[in-house]
Structure formats: structure tokens, C-alpha cells
Amino acid sequence: MARWEPNAAQRLATAALDLFDERGYDHTTVLDIAQRAGLAKSTFFRHFPDKRAVLFGEDTLTGPLLAALTAAPPAATPLEAVARGLDALGREVFTPERHLFVARRRAVIDAHPELQEREALKGLHLTAALTRALTDRGAPVLAAEVAAQLGALALKTAYERWSGTGGTGEFGTLARQALDEVRDATTAL
Amino acid sequence: MARWEPNAAQRLATAALDLFDERGYDHTTVLDIAQRAGLAKSTFFRHFPDKRAVLFGEDTLTGPLLAALTAAPPAATPLEAVARGLDALGREVFTPERHLFVARRRAVIDAHPELQEREALKGLHLTAALTRALTDRGAPVLAAEVAAQLGALALKTAYERWSGTGGTGEFGTLARQALDEVRDATTAL
Known part of the structure; x- marks a missing residue:
């Protein structure tokens, strides 16, 4: 598996918003987001410090x-x-x-x-x-x-x-x- | 000692501001404030939930x-x-x-x-x-x-x-x- 994941940040953001919709912001974990995006948790943390940063990162x-x-x-x-x-x-x-x-x-x-x-x-x-x-x-x-x-x-x-x-x-x-x-x-x- | 302290809230607020001046907000504790006001820590908590509330209480x-x-x-x-x-x-x-x-x-x-x-x-x-x-x-x-x-x-x-x-x-x-x-x-x- 390649270490470099194309569009990882965008895939993670989309997965996060899907999950926030489905089960609510409070009930979504970073692991959930990474799994939904088909990426490792460590990949999430290369792009965002926490789940709130998906919404307020940049x-x-x-x-x-x-x-x-x-x-x-x-x-x-x-x-x-x-x-x-x-x-x-x-x-x-x-x-x-x-x-x-x-x-x-x-x-x-x-x-x-x-x-x-x-x-x-x-x-x-x-x-x-x-x-x-x-x-x-x-x-x-x-x-x-x-x-x-x-x-x-x-x-x-x-x-x-x-x-x-x-x-x-x-x-x-x-x-x-x-x-x-x-x-x-x-x-x- | 009377349980009811006259002007307790105001005495606590003044003591808090004195201490914030002297040693800085971060280095002042609730106990410091109560002691400076000559009141018990429990009296502080009857008036304020925490030290920030002295500034933002009401x-x-x-x-x-x-x-x-x-x-x-x-x-x-x-x-x-x-x-x-x-x-x-x-x-x-x-x-x-x-x-x-x-x-x-x-x-x-x-x-x-x-x-x-x-x-x-x-x-x-x-x-x-x-x-x-x-x-x-x-x-x-x-x-x-x-x-x-x-x-x-x-x-x-x-x-x-x-x-x-x-x-x-x-x-x-x-x-x-x-x-x-x-x-x-x-x-x-």
C-alpha cells in the first residue's frame, strides 16, 4: 500500500461530513473517519490535529x-x-x-x-x-x-x-x- | 463567626482583582482569593463557580x-x-x-x-x-x-x-x- 494517499485530506473531510450527518458530530471518532475514508488513523493525524479541525482547520x-x-x-x-x-x-x-x-x-x-x-x-x-x-x-x-x-x-x-x-x-x-x-x-x- | 458575610461577593471580587494585579491571573487560586478577602473557600463557591466567574459572572x-x-x-x-x-x-x-x-x-x-x-x-x-x-x-x-x-x-x-x-x-x-x-x-x- 502506498504511503502517499492521493487526496487524503479531501477524502477524510468528505468521510467526516458523511459521518457527522449519519451519527452526529459528537458520536463520530477520528478512527471512524479514517476507516470510512479507507485510510489509517495516522494518516488522519498527518492532515488534522483533531476532528474539529476538519471543520476549522484552515x-x-x-x-x-x-x-x-x-x-x-x-x-x-x-x-x-x-x-x-x-x-x-x-x-x-x-x-x-x-x-x-x-x-x-x-x-x-x-x-x-x-x-x-x-x-x-x-x-x-x-x-x-x-x-x-x-x-x-x-x-x-x-x-x-x-x-x-x-x-x-x-x-x-x-x-x-x-x-x-x-x-x-x-x-x-x-x-x-x-x-x-x-x-x-x-x-x- | 457569622455564616452570613456582609458584602462577601464584593470583597471577593476586590481581593481577586488585587491578586490578579499582584501575581497575575494565572498564578492566583480560589484559595488565595478567599484568604485575601478573609473568607472561607466555601464562601467563594457560594458566590462564584470558579475564578473566571469573578470577571464574567453576571x-x-x-x-x-x-x-x-x-x-x-x-x-x-x-x-x-x-x-x-x-x-x-x-x-x-x-x-x-x-x-x-x-x-x-x-x-x-x-x-x-x-x-x-x-x-x-x-x-x-x-x-x-x-x-x-x-x-x-x-x-x-x-x-x-x-x-x-x-x-x-x-x-x-x-x-x-x-x-x-x-x-x-x-x-x-x-x-x-x-x-x-x-x-x-x-x-x-
């Missing part, structure tokens, strides 16, 4: 979001820069191929308060990173904080809509819409 | 905030209703007598990432409660979410300014100022 959002935000023209307002970042998430992260995984991951998280808390903290870290990137562009602190909060709200809204559909919508389009709605909502306060 | 914000928000006139906009809630915090929670405790509590939290995370989660729960209270008043979901986020940002800003000063400022005034600044910042996005 921060795939911050990198593309900040890279696109930072590359926005200097004249762009904070919220326009955030919009560039959201576009990048549509191109690089929330793609049609990833839709099923994202939707299934979300279903598991929504069913577990301690995972929801973890996801919420991830969101806070992302918002803090957005704020820093905007002040680095020269935005005043409070403007950066407001734009980051509103951007995070648009991201959450678009994410919920995108992952809640059959995957027909395009994330970038949903994000732009959500950002417009958030902006409109601020004028009615 | 949610003193949500009640007054939501009560005042809910009592705002029906015609008040979401952000005006939030402003009523912030006023109430100035009258009932962030009072001059509580300033020293709040400032010292904040210093301990700022020095410990895991306590910061806990504080951030508390903030998320508060924001979620604000959002629900605003939709209960009839605000559309996204407007409620935006107003709750901006209100939470104003609260955080005012809290940092109030606890960072010698306690001369009045919290309600600082909160109104912060809310105005946040509102102004949204127009420049």
Missing part, C-alpha cells in the same frame, strides 16, 4: 479577502475596498465546486452551539483583520471599524444565502447585493 | 440595555432605540462607583487572550440580543442587524474611553458621542 478566507482589499485603488472608499475583497471570495473560495462541502459544513456547525461559538470567533478575527487592513490603507479607526462590521455582515448574509441555496447563485453577485442592502439599511437608521 | 448589561430599548417610543428609529439602551447603561451599570472595578477588570482581560476571547463572545451574545429586540420592535432583519452592530461598536468605543479615563466622563454622554461618530462614519463609506 483559514481560507482571510488571505484572499485581504489581498484583494489591499490591492484596491487608493481612491476607493473603505466599503468599496471591502467589496473587492468579497469579490475575491467568490472567485477563490466560495466556488461552485466547493458549494456542497460548505453547505454540509454549515449544517453541522448550525446544529452544535460549541461549534457555532467557534465559528463566531472566527468571524471576529476576520473582522479585526479587515479593520487593520483598512486602517493600513489610511482609513480613520472608526470608519475602518464601521466598514469592517458592515462588510462582515454582508459576508455573513451572502454566505447564508449562497450556502442555503442549491448553489445556483454566484457568491460574488450575492455579496454585492448584500453589501448594497446593508448600505441602504444604514440610511434608514 | 451579565449586567443585557437587562438594562434591552429594557430601555424596548421602552423607546414606537416611532423611534432602530438606532434611536439603541441610544436609549446606551443611556440606561450609563445610569445603571457604568456608574462612577463602578468605574474602578470596571477599569481594573478590563486591565486583567486585556492582558489575557483567552479572557479577551470570552469577552468578545459576550459582546456577540449582546449584539444578537440587540438584533432580536429590534426585530421584535418591527425593524426589518438587516436594519436590525446593522443597528445592533453599530450600537455595539458605539458601546465598545464608549466603554474603552470611559474605562480608560480617570472616570471623569459620564458614560451616557460618551456613548451618545460615540454613536454620533459611528453614524457620521457610515456616511463616508
